[in-house]
Amino acid sequence: MISSVQLLPLFFLLLSTPAWALDLAELVxxxxxxxxxxxxxxxxxxxxxxxxxxRSLEMEGxxxxxxxxxxxxxxxxxxxxxxxxxxxxxxxxYLPKVDRVMKIPASMMGGxxxxxxxxxxxxxxxxxxxxxxxxxxxxxxxxxxxxxCLPRPEAVVVWGKVLYRIKKPDLLPESISYFDEEMTxxxxxxxxxxxPVGARMIPMRLTVLxxxxxxxxxxxxxxxxxxGAELTRDFFSLRTLQKRP
Amino acid sequence: xxxxxxxxxLGRNRRRTLLTLCATVVSCxxxxxxxxxxxxxxxxxxxxxxxxxHGHLVVSSPQYPERRSLxxxxxxxxxxxxxLLRHPGITGLxxxxxxFGLLSFTRAALPVELLGIRPQREASVTRLGQQLVRGSRxxxxxxxxxxxxxxxxxxxxxxxxxxDELAFMTQAADGSIGNDLLRIRGIFSTGDRNRDxxxxxxxxxxxxxxxxxxxxxxxxxxxVDDPMEAPAIRQxxxxxxxxxxxxxxxxxxxxxxxTMREAIANFxxxxxxxxxxxxxxxxxxxxxxxxxxxxxxxxEIGILLAMGMTPARVRxxxxxxxxxxxxxxxxxxTLIGIALTAWMHQVGIDLSDWITPVTYAGGTIAPRLHxxxxxxxxxxxxxxxxxxxxxxGYFPARRASKLQPALAIREDx
Amino acid sequence: xxxxxxxSKIYRTGNREVAALLDFxxxxxxxxxxxxxxxxxxxxxTVLNLIGCLDQSTRGRIEVAGMDVSRxxxxxxxxxxxxxxxxxxxxxxxxxxxxxxxxxxxxxxLRGVPKAKRQARIQELFxxxxxxxxxxxxxxxxxxxxQQRVAIARAMAAKPNLILADEPTANxxxxxxxxxxxxxxxxxxxxxxxxxxxxxDPMIIGCARRVIELxxxxxxxxxxxxxx
Numbered sequence: 001m002i003s004s005v006q007l008l009p010l011f012f013l014l015l016s017t018p019a020w021a022l023d024l025a026e027l028v029x030x031x032x033x034x035x036x037x038x039x040x041x042x043x044x045x046x047x048x049x050x051x052x053x054x055r056s057l058e059m060e061g062x063x064x065x066x067x068x069x070x071x072x073x074x075x076x077x078x079x080x081x082x083x084x085x086x087x088x089x090x091x092x093x094y095l096p097k098v099d100r101v102m103k104i105p106a107s108m109m110g111g112x113x114x115x116x117x118x119x120x121x122x123x124x125x126x127x128x129x130x131x132x133x134x135x136x137x138x139x140x141x142x143x144x145x146x147x148x149c150l151p152r153p154e155a156v157v158v159w160g161k162v163l164y165r166i167k168k169p170d171l172l173p174e175s176i177s178y179f180d181e182e183m184t185x186x187x188x189x190x191x192x193x194x195x196p197v198g199a200r201m202i203p204m205r206l207t208v209l210x211x212x213x214x215x216x217x218x219x220x221x222x223x224x225x226x227x228g229a230e231l232t233r234d235f236f237s238l239r240t241l242q243k244r245p
Numbered sequence: 246x247x248x249x250x251x252x253x254x255l256g257r258n259r260r261r262t263l264l265t266l267c268a269t270v271v272s273c274x275x276x277x278x279x280x281x282x283x284x285x286x287x288x289x290x291x292x293x294x295x296x297x298x299h300g301h302l303v304v305s306s307p308q309y310p311e312r313r314s315l316x317x318x319x320x321x322x323x324x325x326x327x328x329l330l331r332h333p334g335i336t337g338l339x340x341x342x343x344x345f346g347l348l349s350f351t352r353a354a355l356p357v358e359l360l361g362i363r364p365q366r367e368a369s370v371t372r373l374g375q376q377l378v379r380g381s382r383x384x385x386x387x388x389x390x391x392x393x394x395x396x397x398x399x400x401x402x403x404x405x406x407x408x409d410e411l412a413f414m415t416q417a418a419d420g421s422i423g424n425d426l427l428r429i430r431g432i433f434s435t436g437d438r439n440r441d442x443x444x445x446x447x448x449x450x451x452x453x454x455x456x457x458x459x460x461x462x463x464x465x466x467x468x469v470d471d472p473m474e475a476p477a478i479r480q481x482x483x484x485x486x487x488x489x490x491x492x493x494x495x496x497x498x499x500x501x502x503x504t505m506r507e508a509i510a511n512f513x514x515x516x517x518x519x520x521x522x523x524x525x526x527x528x529x530x531x532x533x534x535x536x537x538x539x540x541x542x543x544x545e546i547g548i549l550l551a552m553g554m555t556p557a558r559v560r561x562x563x564x565x566x567x568x569x570x571x572x573x574x575x576x577x578x579t580l581i582g583i584a585l586t587a588w589m590h591q592v593g594i595d596l597s598d599w600i601t602p603v604t605y606a607g608g609t610i611a612p613r614l615h616x617x618x619x620x621x622x623x624x625x626x627x628x629x630x631x632x633x634x635x636x637x638g639y640f641p642a643r644r645a646s647k648l649q650p651a652l653a654i655r656e657d658x
Numbered sequence: 659x660x661x662x663x664x665x666s667k668i669y670r671t672g673n674r675e676v677a678a679l680l681d682f683x684x685x686x687x688x689x690x691x692x693x694x695x696x697x698x699x700x701x702x703x704t705v706l707n708l709i710g711c712l713d714q715s716t717r718g719r720i721e722v723a724g725m726d727v728s729r730x731x732x733x734x735x736x737x738x739x740x741x742x743x744x745x746x747x748x749x750x751x752x753x754x755x756x757x758x759x760x761x762x763x764x765x766x767x768l769r770g771v772p773k774a775k776r777q778a779r780i781q782e783l784f785x786x787x788x789x790x791x792x793x794x795x796x797x798x799x800x801x802x803x804x805q806q807r808v809a810i811a812r813a814m815a816a817k818p819n820l821i822l823a824d825e826p827t828a829n830x831x832x833x834x835x836x837x838x839x840x841x842x843x844x845x846x847x848x849x850x851x852x853x854x855x856x857x858x859d860p861m862i863i864g865c866a867r868r869v870i871e872l873x874x875x876x877x878x879x880x881x882x883x884x885x886x
Contacts, residue, residue: 048420051316052316052418053418055420055421079422093414095412095422095424097424097425098412098425102347102349102414103349103353104347105347105353105354105356107356108356114422115416115420250753250756253755257754257755544751545754548753550712550736551745552739552745552764552812553736553739553741553768554768555732555733558768649712650712651712651713
């Protein structure tokens with residue numbers, strides 16, 4: 001069963017003569033936007049395990065393209081209603097208990113998002129990898145493409161290197177490795193549990209492993225993704241953010 | 246006999262002796278005053294960080310000072326606190342809990358350090374929360390609404406003032422998103438811009454609840470009588486803590502503030518340099534005086550030698566003159582120096598009209614001249630002055646002892 | 659008491675050598691009252707300095723009170739002077755910061771004589787020298803004659819074997835000179851102290867038992883020889 005999406009790279013491959021002239025940017029972009037698509041609604045269970053505690057959050061989220069994203073915690077009750085809005089480069093949190101919106105300052109963008117191993121920066125910059133990094137096909141085997149992303153000189157980035165490991169032939173991500181400036185791998189994201197969602201195949205489980213703390217991890221399990229949601233930019237406003245569920 | 250002869254010789258050219266004495270007394274007393282002011286400055290700098298934030302000793306989990314991790318806390322144990330307070334030299338103890346998070350008013354949120362304290366206990370260690378520019382102090386009882394004291398810089402960056410409600414958000418110890426509203430009760434100014442820009446003081450119990458850390462503390466800040474004794478007290482306490490098997494570590498201010506410790510350790514060197522510079526000039530003056538006096542007395546020294554005084558005794562006589570000059574200078578110089586230091590200690594000179602506070606080695610130099618007493622500041626100038634006098638007397642004394650009696654007697658008086 | 663054998667003293671000024679004394683020999687017996695006479699520059703003071711161990715000879719042998727003093731350390735010489743020799747100078751050379759008493763007892767103090775003994779001795783000498791009552795005066799408050807009497811007391815205090823007096827009367831009037839000279843003669847006779855003067859004062863020369871005349875660093879004449 002081969003979908004047209006999966007055939008798309010092949011199509012490019014035929015157009016551009018050299019075999020390695022695969023559109024790497026498109027490939028990376030497709031990984032980074034696989035959960036948002038044009039616009040989407042999703043429900044996610046986030047399981048966080050740290051050295052000190054373990055918890056499970058239920059969240060719903062809306063996204064529009066790669067620039068707009070809004071998520072809201074449904075459970076547990078203590079954090080119910082805590083919401084995050086990402087619009088362009090900015091991130092806001094809404095705290096229902098105190099009924100306040102808090103814009104995350106630039107100096108705190110490296111901080112954890114909702115206690116997970118995902119940072120605020122990930123929310124903002126993850127979707128920009130193809131823009132901020134120079135992409136190169138590092139390796140091609142029978143089963144994988146290995147794409148190396150090195151920061152462009154002018155780009156303000158968090159990582160020293162990002163490696164995308166993409167499975168052949170369906171071109172789905174298997175893992176992404178993040179390296180610091182000393183080129184030590186510090187974080188790895190694994191993708192698995194591939195299931196069909198509408199016309200696409202999507203890895204429904206995403207595991208974030210902070211390699212410096214082997215006993216810690218964050219698992220994002222997509223329970224539902226609906227790519228048909230009709231959303232406009234107006235939806236991704238502070239007003240929507242402050243709407244109590 | 247030599248002593249009385251030496252004393253009389255000093256009294257001989259009274260004006261010259263007095264002038265020399267003036268030089269030595271003035272240099273000794275001014276040196277003592279200058280060192281006292283130096284020490285006062287360093288005490289101010291040290292106090293600006295220990296007295297306004299750190300305390301002199303900090304008890305915490307061994308990892309906490311470096312990681313400042315929320316989880317490196319320990320359970321509050323009143324017995325340990327009482328035992329610490331009973332320890333000689335310790336005058337105050339403040340239990341503290343610390344959180345880092347975001348504080349916002351209407352504009353963008355700002356990263357802040359929230360220090361949970363019991364106001365009265367904190368007052369026994371530092372002046373945190375007492376140097377208010379607006380509002381009032383934290384109430385130890387704590388009202389229904391949690392209240393906060395924030396730094397002046399933080400207040401202006403938030404655009405908030407006394408009475409405004411701030412939202413605070415952080416990650417609690419159970420992973421939940423700790424958030425609450427805090428009403429500004431007062432705004433403080435410590436003079437240290439970094440601190441005023443990012444420090445907020447809250448009641449300890451409220452912070453415990455927010456962080457889901459019941460009974461927990463991150464540190465015990467201690468105040469001691471004499472900051473210079475802090476390392477010694479730390480060593481004794483380390484043994485005590487080890488015996489109690491608390492797995493707590495203790496740091497003194499020198500370990501918390503290595504640059505400060507270095508600045509203060511460097512003072513020993515600066516003091517030496519100052520003493521050497523000042524006393525080189527004084528010493529040359531004394532040397533000149535004694536050479537003159539020996540040259541003038543060439544004939545007389547020849548007579549002493551002729552009468553059978555040994556060269557060694559002649560040398561001793563001149564050295565005794567130098568020693569007496571040194572002793573008189575020492576006594577007068579030290580007395581005047583102490584008097585000047587005492588005056589500078591009690592009255593001081595306020596320079597705030599001309600100078601703004603300067604940050605140095607992590608501390609703040611207050612815009613004032615204020616002296617503190619330190620034994621070494623008096624002992625060293627005094628003893629070294631004596632040494633300088635003896636050294637300055639040595640060469641003329643040697644010259645006198647080497648005189649040829651026949652030639653010396655023939656010398657015209 | 660004094661034995662000088664072929665003693666020379668040569669001063670070097672620049673690259674010129676000046677012989678203050680050349681191949682000079684002299685013997686002075688104990689108890690003598692002699693004078694070294696001659697014009698200034700004839701070597702009188704040099705002889706006195708050499709005998710008084712204030713200076714070292716260039717060549718020759720010097721014995722004083724039975725000791726060869728030519729090769730001794732400065733400290734040994736100082737002790738030797740303290741034990742055996744008293745000095746009287748032309749300009750008295752009292753120590754200005756010390757009282758008459760203190761000046762006179764100085765050598766006794768150097769020797770560590772106890773206070774009571776010192777005082778008794780000085781008392782005796784001052785009475786003998788006619789300056790009793792002036793003990794507490796400073797040299798500046800004394801007349802020349804009184805100062806020289808104190809100086810004689812100082813030279814005599816430790817009961818030396820030999821007193822060397824360099825032009826002792828040159829600064830004094832003739833009456834005082836005569837008195838002092840008389841006094842020294844008496845002391846010489848009473849206590850058998852050897853006196854050696856250097857002087858061209860005819861009064862001293864007339865009074866001396868022996869006149870040793872020097873000229874240009876040589877012995878010109880010795881009354882002892884001519885008497886013999």
